[in-house]
Amino acid sequence: MENIIELEQVTRKFTQGERTFTALKNVGLGVRKGEYVAVVGKSGSGKSTLLNLITGIDHPSSGHVRVNGTDIHDLSESELARWRGRNIGIVFQFFQLIPTLTIIENILLAMEFVNIVPKNERRNHARTLLEMVSIVDHANKFPAALSGGEQQRAAIARALANDPDILVADEPTGNLDSTTAASVRAVFSELVTRGTTVVVVTHEEVDQQKFDQVITLQDGEITHFNFGDPGDERHGKCL
Amino acid sequence: MPMIFKKSLRDMMIHNRSTLVAILALTIGLWGVGTLMVSLHIMTNDLDENYSQTSPAHISVRSKDFNRLNIEELRKNPNIMAAEIRDKSILRVEVRPDEWLPLWLYSVDDFERLSLGKFFPQNGSYPPPEGTIVIERNNLLVSEFDIGSNARVQSRGSIVRTEISGVIFDPGQAPSTQDAIIYGYTDQANYSRISRRPAGQRLIIRFADAHSKQDVIVKFDELSKEMARMGIRIDRFKIPKFDEHPHQFQLNTLLYLNGVIGLLAFVMAMALISQLMNSIFARQIRQIGIMKAIGATRWHIFASYTARVLVISFFSISIGLPLAIVTGQAYSAFVASIINFDVLTTQLPPAIYIVITTLGFVLPLLFSLPALLKGTRISVNDALGDYGITVNESAVLNRVTSFTGSKILSLSVKNVGRRKGRMIVTMATMALGVAIFLTGFDVRASLSDFLDNNSRSMKYDIKVVLGEKLPSEIAMSPFTDIEAIKSIEGWIGGIGRVQSGVASTASGIGLVVAPFDTGLKDYDLIQGAWLTGSQELEFVVNQKAAVSFEPLVIGQRYPIAVGNTEVFAKLVGVVREFDVAKIYLDLTRYNELVNPDKKINSLMISLKDRSYENVIKVKKEIERIIVETGTSVLYVESQAERAVIIFEHLNIILMVIVFLSLLVLVVASMGMGSAMGINVMERTREIGVLRAIGATPETIVQLFVVEGFIISVLSVAAGLVLALPMSSLAAQFFGVLILGENTPLDFSFSEIGFFITLIVTLLFGYIASRVPAKKATRVSVREAIAYE
Ligand SMILES: Nc1ncnc2c1ncn2[C@@H]1O[C@H](COP(=O)(O)OP(=O)(O)O)[C@@H](O)[C@H]1O
Ligand SMILES: [Mg+2]
Secondary structure, three states, X not given: OOEEEEEEEEEEEEEEOOEEEEEEEEEEEEEEOOOEEEEEXXXXXXXHHHHHHHHOOOOOOEEEEEEOOEEHHHOXXXXXXXXXXXXXXXXXXXXXXXXXXXXHHHHHHHHHHHOOOOHHHHHHHHHHHHHHOOOHHHOOOOHHHOOHHHHHHHHHHHHOOOOOOXXXXXXXXXXXXXXXXXXXXXXXXXXXXXXXXXXXXXXXXXXXXXXXXXXXXXXXXXXXXXXXXXXXXOOOOOO | OOHHHHHHHHHHHHOHHHHHHHHHHHHHHXXXXXXXXXXXXXXXXXXXXXXXXXOOOOEEEEOOOHHHOOHHHXXXXXXXXXXXXXXXXXXXXXXXXXXXEEEEEEEOOOOOOOOOOOOEEEEEOOOOOOOEEEEEHHHHHHOOOOOOOEEEXXXXXXXXXXXXXXXXXXXXXXXXXXXXXXXXXXXXXXXXXXXXXXXXXXXXXXXXOOOOHHHHHXXXXXXXXXHHHOOOOOOEEEOOOOOOOOOHHHHHHHHHHHHHHHHHHHHHHHHHXXXXXXXXXXXXXXXXXXXXXXXXXXXXXXXXXXXXXXXXXXXXXHHHHHHHHHHHHHHHHHHHHHHOOOOOOOOOOHHHHHHHHHHHHHHHHHHHHHHHHHHHHOOHHHHHOOOOOOOOHHHHHHHHHHOOOOOHHHHHHHHHHHOHHHHHHHHHHHHHHHHHXXXXXXXXXXXXXXXXXXXXXXXXXXXXXXXXXXXXXXXXXXXOXXXXXXXXXXXXXXXXXXXXXXXXXXXXXXXXXXXXXXXXXXXXXXXXXXXXXXXXXXXXXXXXXXXXXXXXXXXXXXXXXEOOXXXXXXXXXXXXXXXXXXXXXXXXXXXXXXXXXXXXXXXXXXEOOOOHHHHHHHHHHHHHHHHHHOOOEEEEEEHHHHHHHHHHHHHHHXXXXXXXXXXXXXXXXXXXXXXXXXXXXXXXXXXXXXXXXXXXXXXXXXXXHHHHHHHHHHHHHHHHHHHHHHHHHHHXXXXXXXXXXXXXXXXXXXXXXXXXXXXXXXXXXXXXXXXXXXXXXXXXXXXXXXXX
């Protein structure tokens, strides 16, 4: 089966002044279409860096990143922006909705940037997405009027605005209380059942059973792959 | 509307303060430049228009033989565009009880058909009925005259009455509000009756194809030869400045000032805009990151922020343009009233609207382009990460640990140094504002010092210039009984001529003959020495006269014509004064040469009590005696009043300087306010931390106020340094403009100006730092710490 996300020998070094710091060392991994993947590790272990490489927000110092059939190093900055808008939805830990636009306008903005959803369908599509994350009643409110969990769900709806194949989320529940966090996680599970590939980064303990893959990072290196399906043929092969 | 623009608009509304500041700054800038353009257009156009529609004379010629001249024939001469008999007598007229002003009385050949030196009827009768005169409209402002007034004119000692039957407008004359001269126009018969002189002895001419004073001289040379052949003996002639309004210098200065300061205001407005755009981006960096992460290209970002600039431009133009037109017109009208001309422009050319609008749209965009490009280019990673954009934690903590007790000053000093680029821009703008403001005061001080010196150098209080030369005892006798008088000296004033190398002062030059050791005047020597009283005939010139010497060599002998006598005299020095071109000779030598009867025509009177009130009182007394004794007098002038008149000439200019430079300082402080705003915003988190460890809001505010204070003090220091060369340049410029070539004013430092500047700058700095800091402390500690 084709990998929708594939990293080969990826290293990311940061230079700050004289010092060079290696945030990711020789990382390789593969994610299949429709999988639900968790990336776990302590703070500073390189999770966000890994995610940024997948979304093309950041570029590897060496190695290859292939996402949805595209070698993303080959894209220019604007091509990358457009490609990302079409293929990947991103959810951050905090501050991500544009505060001066209403919830529905935030979603319409994302559609406007990418411009693949026809204009006359945008509003309906946005409402459908808001229904899916159960905040359609808040469509015309500004972000500040919503609770943290509602804002996070709005952000997920926006990440899905252009029907991306992949959704990535960097500690999406880090800021939320446990009930709200659960409601957000429920949305991810729902997406996975609809066929979206979902990669979630978290520094919390995860329920291994719910994920197709759990990747553990430590000091920039992958230490474990756990597959939800114990019989997965990739077991033990990917390091 | 696309969401991206909706966002821009809402952002602007949310951050309404910085939006308003931006609009305000740009409005002021456009207003400045617009006013400049509008007034420049109106004034240059209209003063020219006013003046040239009078078809000014190129020369006036006096002769007693014009009865031999056929004017009709003369007009047929292809070199001559127009010629007319226009006698002129300088008499005196009582404008208020015991207050007399010079009356320039003109005879007019045909009021209905003026061909040059034209004037225009305004009110009352025109042409003036027999036995009456019409006066210039500006005269009404300096006298109690009205249509129907019966004026008392003093003419060669006796009083003649004439009715004022109308008012005309003569744009060619210096405004009497400034020069205190009454201009009267009447027919030849009435002219003779009033002036007690025959008419038909002064001819005014405008040549065809004359483009410079030199052309005029050449053409007149030809004409005078022709006249000589006709047996016409020319007594005197006078060539005024070529086609230039007598107060053109004032207009030039006002325009120049308006120009410099309008442009500076605009430049500063631009600096402010670019700073505001920087601040907008600093605030929006995370949002830009998010938008890029969800698919926005650089173009989207660029368009959305460009839209903001355009909206700012749009509002600023909508306010600034009409404002500029109104003030440009008002300013022109103000200048017009000073110089006594009419604003003729009713419709401005479309180019002005187009240029201002274009400037308003293009320049702010251009100036915010660096910020725009930087903001749109930033990568998502940089925008969202903590690296390189916000201050890193350990630096904050370092500063926090140093914040123990009252270390506010050292902390503020470090903060000023933190954002070097921005602070440099802020300080540079402030310093420039300070420098201009100071320069305004310094120039004012230079001018008033000059005037003080000038009037201090005149030790006489009242000067009476007689209508004819008299032996000095006879001339002085009517006044010797006045109690208040300390002393009277008899001088001679007249017209002389200097032949200096190439150019001759053909039109005549003021001649002042005084005892070389007179106690009544201290001269401000700029070259050589004062008259020494040596046996050899010496002379001194003032800076205006010095211009006609090429080359000017102290110690060299030049031919001087005094009346009809030509003599050689040694040039010993050059003095500086606010006056027309003059040469000075020693009375004893002069008498020996050409004045055996020792006649004089000027009485230089000094008073025991030199106060303004007393001078005016004694002057009135002198005027009464003149009328009673029937003394023929050209004019009576008091130093005190003269100083006031000169100051009036200059004060208008000074007022404009100081007002406009204040405007520049205001714009500069707005820049500082916005820079402070960015500072405070960037440090919201730090403020939170400081407050969490116990700093009160007042301490925080103090921190920023001290920072603003440091910036203000540094700006004043830099501005002071910058003001020195600027002031000395400006002093030079004004010297040349007002006093003539090669006559810089001495540079004076205005202490009062310095203190005002210091206080104003500190005050503005205080406001500019306190307001944003105050706002920041209203954010709760929790929010501040969570601020990203
Ligand atoms: N732009 C950057 N410049 C320098 N160092 C960075 C940068 N981004 C991340 N790092 C460093 O790389 C390491 C991994 O960071 P990150 O991927 O954010 O960790 P995590 O998300 O797992 O907490 C950290 O030690 C961090 O300091
Ligand atoms: Mg992280």
